[in-house]
Amino acid sequence: MNPDWRQDNGGSRLEGMTRTIEDLIPDYLRSLPVYVPGKPIEEVERELKIHAVKLASNENPLGPSPKAIAAARAVLGDSNRYPDGGTYALRQTLAERRGVSPQEIFVGLGSSEIIDLAARVLLRAGLQGLTSEGTYAPFSVAIRASGAELVLVPQRHFAFDLKAMANAITPKTGVIYLANPNNPTGSAFRREEFDEFLAVIPDDVVVVLDEAYIHYAVSMGLRESVEAYRKRKNLLILRTFSKVYGLAGLRIGYAIGMPELLSAMNKLKTPFNTSGVAQAAALAALDDKEHVTRCIETNARERKRLSEDLAKMGFQPVPSEANFVFIVVGPDAKALSDDLLQMGVIVRPLGWMGFPEAIRISVGTAEENDRCLSVMARVILKRAGKGELAVR
Ligand SMILES: Cc1ncc(COP(=O)(O)O)c(C=O)c1O
Numbered sequence: 001m002n003p004d005w006r007q008d009n010g011g012s013r014l015e016g017m018t019r020t021i022e023d024l025i026p027d028y029l030r031s032l033p034v035y036v037p038g039k040p041i042e043e044v045e046r047e048l049k050i051h052a053v054k055l056a057s058n059e060n061p062l063g064p065s066p067k068a069i070a071a072a073r074a075v076l077g078d079s080n081r082y083p084d085g086g087t088y089a090l091r092q093t094l095a096e097r098r099g100v101s102p103q104e105i106f107v108g109l110g111s112s113e114i115i116d117l118a119a120r121v122l123l124r125a126g127l128q129g130l131t132s133e134g135t136y137a138p139f140s141v142a143i144r145a146s147g148a149e150l151v152l153v154p155q156r157h158f159a160f161d162l163k164a165m166a167n168a169i170t171p172k173t174g175v176i177y178l179a180n181p182n183n184p185t186g187s188a189f190r191r192e193e194f195d196e197f198l199a200v201i202p203d204d205v206v207v208v209l210d211e212a213y214i215h216y217a218v219s220m221g222l223r224e225s226v227e228a229y230r231k232r233k234n235l236l237i238l239r240t241f242s243k244v245y246g247l248a249g250l251r252i253g254y255a256i257g258m259p260e261l262l263s264a265m266n267k268l269k270t271p272f273n274t275s276g277v278a279q280a281a282a283l284a285a286l287d288d289k290e291h292v293t294r295c296i297e298t299n300a301r302e303r304k305r306l307s308e309d310l311a312k313m314g315f316q317p318v319p320s321e322a323n324f325v326f327i328v329v330g331p332d333a334k335a336l337s338d339d340l341l342q343m344g345v346i347v348r349p350l351g352w353m354g355f356p357e358a359i360r361i362s363v364g365t366a367e368e369n370d371r372c373l374s375v376m377a378r379v380i381l382k383r384a385g386k387g388e389l390a391v392r
Contacts, residue, residue, distance in 0.1 A: 028147055035138065039346050052344040053371050055362040058183065058213070058324050060246035062298060062365070064281065065291035068247060071284035072277045083276035090279050093286060094254055098226050103259040106266065109273045111212055111240040111253035115177070116142045117265040118208050118236055118255075123148035123174045130168055131177040132160050134185060134354050136210065139177035148174065158318045158326065159187035162197040169205060176201070179210040181217050184353050184360040186320030191223045198232050206261065208236045212253075213322035215244040215292065216299050220321060226256060233258045241278075243323060244295050245285040250278035299323045303363045309373050310361075313380060324362045326350075332383065333357050339379045345372050 022030075038056030045052050087107035095102040108114040119142035123129050129143030134155045143150045149172070153165045160178060169176075181188040194209075201207055209225055229235045240253035252274050255262065285291075307317040307325050315327040329336050337349040337359055348360040361372060 026147065028144055032141055032144055033137075033352070035141065036352055038348055039341070041346065044341060044344070044346055048342065048344065050344045052346060053364060053368040054346045055324075055364050055368060055372055056346045056348045056360075057248070058243065058322070058360075058362045059248050060243060060295055060323070061363070061368060062246065062291075062295050064246040065285050065288035067288045067291070068245070068281040068285040072250070072281040075276050075280045078276060081276070082272050083274065083279060085272045087274060087279055090254075090283050093283060097286065098224075098256060100226060100229075100256055101259075104256055104262065106255045106257065106262040107274055107279070108253050108255065108265075108269070110242060110248075110251045111210060111238040111255075112138060112251075113269065113273060114236075114238055114253060114255045114265070115139060115208070115210065116145070117268055118175060118206065118261075119143055119146040119148070120268055121261065121264045122146075122206055126172065127174040128170060128172040129175045129177070130165060130173050132165065132182075134158065134182075135160070135177070136179050136183045137353050139179075139208075139210075143175070143177070155185070157187075158182075158185040160189055162189060162193055166197055166200050169202065173202075173205050175206050175208060177208045177210065179212065181213045181321040183213065183322065184324070184348070184350050184355065184358075185318050185326045186213075186322045186324060187318060188217050188220055188321035190220060191225075191228075194225075195228060198228055198235065201232070201234065203234055206234050206236055207232075208238065210238045212238070212240045212243055214239070215296055216303075216323050217321035218296060218300055229256060236261065241282045241285060244292055245282070246291075246295065247278070247281055247285060250275070250281055252278040252282045298365075299363050302366060302369050305366075306361065306363055306369050306373070310376070313377060324360050326355075326358060326360050328355070328358045330357055333359050336379060336383065339383070340372075340375055343375045343379065345375045347372070 041052050041054040090107055091102040091105040094105045115138050119129060123146035125147040127148045128151050129148045130151045131139040132155055133152045140150050151168055153161060153168050155161055160182060225237050229237060236255055236257040238255050242248035303320055310317050310327055318326045334349045337347050340347055350358045350360055
């Protein structure tokens with residue numbers, strides 16, 4: 001079909017030309033990759049008829065806070081009603097806790113929705129969205145889906161190269177996406193490094209700082225990023241209830257940012273994005289400090305053990321500040337993950353995130369990690385016997 005039909009005909013159909021539905025989908029959307037989620041545990045158990053452990057999606061192995069479960073149950077009966085579309089109570093509480101106004105809080109359908117909305121609001125054809133290689137793939141997808149050009153900056157030692165990213169800014173740059181700690185490598189940057197970066201970012205460029213795993217970065221002694229936001233309003237901070245709060249299945253997260261930006265996102269979001277059940281659970285989860293502390297401590301202990309035991313097997317885990325461990329296993333990474341899967345341990349091969357030779361293992365409970373380590377040892381022995389694994 002004539003690609004210029006719109007110009008030729010002022011937007012209406014040309015005589016004798018057939019437009020297909022496919023023609024309506026822009027090229028930049030057609031070429032987007034599909035997000036492949038970690039394999040569901042039920043599917044693996046059904047297919048293999050074994051009990052499986054899922055260490056593939058960085059979920060909280062200790063589950064939600066019992067207080068969050070009770071709060072969710074208490075409002076289930078109101079599900080005939082639409083939820084509070086303005087998420088008043090949750091925004092109010094978050095605003096008090098984080099020291100900002102409720103107008104500076106946006107509650108989203110997980111932080112995933114906010115990653116997407118930021119690009120939809122701020123980017124378009126002719127502009128550039130900047131992120132790093134080897135980071136959370138939905139950043140790139142959001143940039144490309146907006147019609148803007150995706151600019152990827154290489155990492156250094158499996159971490160964001162903030163200096164190189166700052167140098168990659170052009171007059172066309174609209175948004176920069178960062179994750180701290182980073183998924184999938186688990187590396188994190190210090191606040192001083194981030195402050196230096198932020199200081200050179202032009203005022204008309206928004207920095208999206210995704211802090212999905214920030215609670216786990218205990219060794220970093222990080223200051224609240226809200227302090228940076230108070231000084232530089234071109235910062236959009238993302239938090240989620242999916243990780244330390246254990247509510248991934250309820251799909252709720254939030255952003256802190258300037259009211260003008262958040263109100264534009266409000267116009268684009270679907271009218272009732274987060275459910276009443278999710279809002280109630282999130283509110284209760286915020287109050288269960290004991291549960292949060294237990295989750296952080298268990299993760300730190302188990303992450304250390306998992307990393308040390310993987311190192312004993314000959315791997316070199318990237319020091320992790322998150323709830324997962326990243327290891328380079330060699331060209332057989334996908335095959336190794338498949339072998340682990342066959343033995344009931346679901347991990348994430350990382351070809352789709354730009355690391356075809358690496359896998360990511362989420363930190364589970366002590367028993368889940370034991371199972372992972374023992375299955376890993378067996379798989380390595382088997383593959384080494386066949387000369388198939390080049391452990392680094
Ligand atoms: C860096 C990062 N950001 C955002 C998300 C998505 O979180 P949510 O469940 O809040 O959509 C994830 C999920 O794994 C993530 O790793």
